Amino acid sequence: MEFDPDKRITAADALQHPYFTSPEALSDVSKEQQDLASLAAVAELEGDSSITQFDKDPTFIRRNIEMDKEISKL
Numbered sequence: 001m002e003f004d005p006d007k008r009i010t011a012a013d014a015l016q017h018p019y020f021t022s023p024e025a026l027s028d029v030s031k032e033q034q035d036l037a038s039l040a041a042v043a044e045l046e047g048d049s050s051i052t053q054f055d056k057d058p059t060f061i062r063r064n065i066e067m068d069k070e071i072s073k074l
Helices: 023-027 031-045 064-072
Strands: none
Touching: none
């Protein structure tokens, strides 16, 4: 981690880090995440202009179990 913004990596570069892109990280994507990404891709093809690249990438979709844990902390 670098405090100086001129020396630290960009968010885009950080997302290419092996923590996010390694086979282990990719194998941790659930079927639910894959299904949601597929539904988003179909919605985009059907004209939904609100769909982003992140909606179609299952690695950006948090599993409901994780979300439930976060919500229960509130």
